[in-house]
Each structure stands twice: as C-alpha cells, then as structure tokens.
Amino acid sequence: MKTPLVGPGPELSADQRARYSRHLLLPEIGEVGQRRLLAARVLVVGAGGLGSPALLYLAAAGIGTIGVVDDDVVDTSNLQRQVAHGTPDVGRPKVDSAADAVARLNPTVTVHRHRERLDAGNALDLLSRYDLVLDGSDTFATRYLVNDACVLSGLPWVWGAVLRFDGHVSVFDGAEGPTYRDLFPTEPPPGTVPGCGEAGVLGGVCAAIAATMVTEAVKLITGAGRPLLGRVLVHDALAVSWREVPLRPDPRRAAVTGLGALPSVGAAALIAATADGGGPVVVDVREPHEHAEAAVPGSVLLPLARVLADPGLLPPGPLVLHCARGSRSAQALAAALAAGRGDVAHLEGGIAAWVAAGGPTTTG
Structure with missing residues (x-):
C-alpha cells in the first residue's frame, strides 16, 4: 500500500453517499477514500482513444477536478474508439465534446478545458495545477515531454499505449522508481513504430487499457493496493493475456534538468x-x-x-x-x-x- 496522493476533502453529502455507494462498500476505498477522490485534480493528456474512455471513468469515480489538454477536433474516424464523442460532435474541439460528456455523466465534476498542444512552453504551468497526470497521447515526443515535466514537477503519472490488438500500462514516479526514460532510453528511429492511423487499433483494447489506467489513478489517489511502479503491464487481446514485465531505474540515465522540443x-x-x-x-x-x-x-x-x-x-x-x-x-x-x-x-x-x-x- 502506498501513501495516498491526495488528502480527504469535506464530509460526503447524502447525494454523494448515494452516487458512490459501491465505492463506500470497498474497505480499500470507503468514505475517506472517496473524499480523497473528490478532492483530487487529474490532468488527462489527449482526449482520444485512451483519454476519451479514461475521462468517463474518472468522472464516474468522482474525481473532483479533471483537466483535459487536446488541440484536436473530432473526426468521423475517431468514433470507432473515442467513446466520449458522438456523431453530432464531428468537427467540434475534443475538449468541448469531452467536457460535455463528463457533464452528462457527473455534473458535479469540474472540467478545465485546455485547447492547446502540450509543449515545452506550457507543460510545467499546466502540470502545476494538478496532483496526477494520465497520459493518453500517441507520440513518443509527447510521452518524453510528460515524463520530464512530471519529474521536474514531482508528480506521478500513469502511462498507457495501444496499437492494433496490444496495449501497455505503467506508473512512473521519478521520486521513487523508474521513469519512462528507463523503459525507452531513446526515441525509436522515425518510421519504425507506426501509429494507429497507419496500423489500426481495436476499440475494445483502448477501453481495456484506459480502464486499467483509471484503476491505477484511483489506487494512487486513495493509497489502495500496489501500484504499477516498476512494472509494465502488457496486454495481448488476440491471446486474451496480460503479463507483467519488471522495470528498474537505469543508474546511467542522465538527470532531467529541463524540457526540450522539436522546432x-x-x-x-x-x-x-x-x-x-x-x-x-x-x-x-x-x-x-x-x-x-x-x-x-x-x-x-x-x-x-x-x-x-x-x-x-x-x-x-x-x-x-x-x-x-x-x-x-x-x-x-x-x-x-x-x-x-x-x-x-x-x-x-x-x-x-x-x-x-x-x-x-x-x-x-
């Protein structure tokens, strides 16, 4: 069990007790844990294949404040997996569509819309407003940026990635364990790793990985269970398998001292x-x-x-x-x-x- 990331908020109201009654039945969460969730501030990077379902489960869990950073608009091709958006949302900014979906599900959640691309110029400022980051981005450059910004900000973050029928999840915390740069010390050569736009992805895999990411977030916030620190969870949907790969810090890894960016x-x-x-x-x-x-x-x-x-x-x-x-x-x-x-x-x-x-x- 890890020290809870967030302190408990005010006592629960009658409406909150009714809404979160199934959480209150769980000894690992209970009333105090739910109060922690309500007090938590979580930033979701990307409102796409992973961020979209993650936003819904975070809202359903009662995360009090959710930030979503995305500069994209909804495209018809997104609808196969990005379940926070619907056909009427095509052409709308994803942050607006996602915020509306959260409001329909749980109107008590505060949503901050950051319609911008996360970059070296804004990352530290955005992260300073939150307790935890969930990264659903689809480029290595953004993942390295999230990692380095979290290390500099002292924040843990939950990483997920999907491609075709496969998915990966882990938790990184530079203060006590390996980081994303221990998993991928250098970015793969350009063109060697296709994106979902080139290789495809099964929508259900996005849901499975996003749900696991949210579970890790809930555990970190409440202190329940054992988080995926130092472990990478690998999912193969075709084989219906989950396996765990250990990950340790590389003592030769250079310290993060700043944020870089492509021109x-x-x-x-x-x-x-x-x-x-x-x-x-x-x-x-x-x-x-x-x-x-x-x-x-x-x-x-x-x-x-x-x-x-x-x-x-x-x-x-x-x-x-x-x-x-x-x-x-x-x-x-x-x-x-x-x-x-x-x-x-x-x-x-x-x-x-x-x-x-x-x-x-x-x-x-």
Whole structure:
C-alpha cells in the first residue's frame, strides 16, 4: 500500500453517499477514500482513444477536478474508439465534446478545458495545477515531454499505449522508481513504430487499457493496493493475456534538468508568413489522397515514407513540414534534423490546425 496522493476533502453529502455507494462498500476505498477522490485534480493528456474512455471513468469515480489538454477536433474516424464523442460532435474541439460528456455523466465534476498542444512552453504551468497526470497521447515526443515535466514537477503519472490488438500500462514516479526514460532510453528511429492511423487499433483494447489506467489513478489517489511502479503491464487481446514485465531505474540515465522540443511553428504564424506568397516552403508529408482532399496552397507533396528513406529529397531552404495532426510531420522533422538540416520546423497540429485558424486550402 502506498501513501495516498491526495488528502480527504469535506464530509460526503447524502447525494454523494448515494452516487458512490459501491465505492463506500470497498474497505480499500470507503468514505475517506472517496473524499480523497473528490478532492483530487487529474490532468488527462489527449482526449482520444485512451483519454476519451479514461475521462468517463474518472468522472464516474468522482474525481473532483479533471483537466483535459487536446488541440484536436473530432473526426468521423475517431468514433470507432473515442467513446466520449458522438456523431453530432464531428468537427467540434475534443475538449468541448469531452467536457460535455463528463457533464452528462457527473455534473458535479469540474472540467478545465485546455485547447492547446502540450509543449515545452506550457507543460510545467499546466502540470502545476494538478496532483496526477494520465497520459493518453500517441507520440513518443509527447510521452518524453510528460515524463520530464512530471519529474521536474514531482508528480506521478500513469502511462498507457495501444496499437492494433496490444496495449501497455505503467506508473512512473521519478521520486521513487523508474521513469519512462528507463523503459525507452531513446526515441525509436522515425518510421519504425507506426501509429494507429497507419496500423489500426481495436476499440475494445483502448477501453481495456484506459480502464486499467483509471484503476491505477484511483489506487494512487486513495493509497489502495500496489501500484504499477516498476512494472509494465502488457496486454495481448488476440491471446486474451496480460503479463507483467519488471522495470528498474537505469543508474546511467542522465538527470532531467529541463524540457526540450522539436522546432515548430503555429498555424497563425505560418498563415501570416505565407500570406503574400513568401515565407518558408511548406512540405506535406501526408499521402497523395489526403493532399488531394485539402492542401495548403503551394505546398510540396512528399509522403513520409519517402522522407524517412531519404531526407535529402526535402527541398533546399527554410521548410515547414505538415501532416494531418502533427505526428507524421514530427517523424519527418526528426529525420531531417538527424540528417543535419537546421532550417526545418513542423506545423503544430497539422493541417487541422491550419484550417481551424482560417488558413486557405486547395483541392484536386
């Protein structure tokens, strides 16, 4: 049993006793534990495949304050697994759709909407407002950022990841155990690990991993049970198996002293820079059919696979790379930087952010 992360809040009301009656029956939680949950402040990074179901279970559990940070909008392809959003929400900011879903489920929960991308500039400020972080992001860059920000802030965090039929969960706390950098000391080479947008994911796997993440959060907040510190839980849905992998701190790991970030540019800044036909060359690393549906005017199409195979194919001069949301362009940028290019950045939030900021598009 670990020391509870959060102190208990006020005595429960009659309505709260009725709502959380099944928790009160659990000796490991009980009334004091529920008061801790009601006093807790949890930040969820990403309102997608993992963050979406996690938000609902956190709200149902009575987490008093939930923050959700996401700069994306709901897309039809999200609805197969991102259960906080529905068909009428397509095109809406995910933070708004998720907040509405939480309000329908438990209107007593306070939701703070952070419609922005977590980056080195805002991470420490955002984390300072919360007791615990649940990371449902889908890029290694964001996970390293969450890890380093949590280490610097002294916060524990719950990590989850899914791909195809597989999932992973662990708890990291730099003060007493291994961190994410002990599990993945360096980021995998660009292009070696596909995302869900390229490889797919079963919606039920997202639910299973998110539920486990919330269970770990509840345990950390209340002090119940034994958290997944120093252990990585691996789920194989096709084999219907769960196995545990031990994880220990690496004594050679460098201490976290600050936050780094890939060079990036915001949509509004790029729109202004290219308004008169000047500015950097914009390179679209999406696939041809995506480029044909909506493209930044004057952009050069160079799919990610070609960039990863030969970064020398990138045009000379200052460049801004973009994809749909920012994941693939981050991979392309890492490859360009590794090849020695120093005049390249990528568009935060991809073409979705460009459109949301009022940027023009072409088709065909």
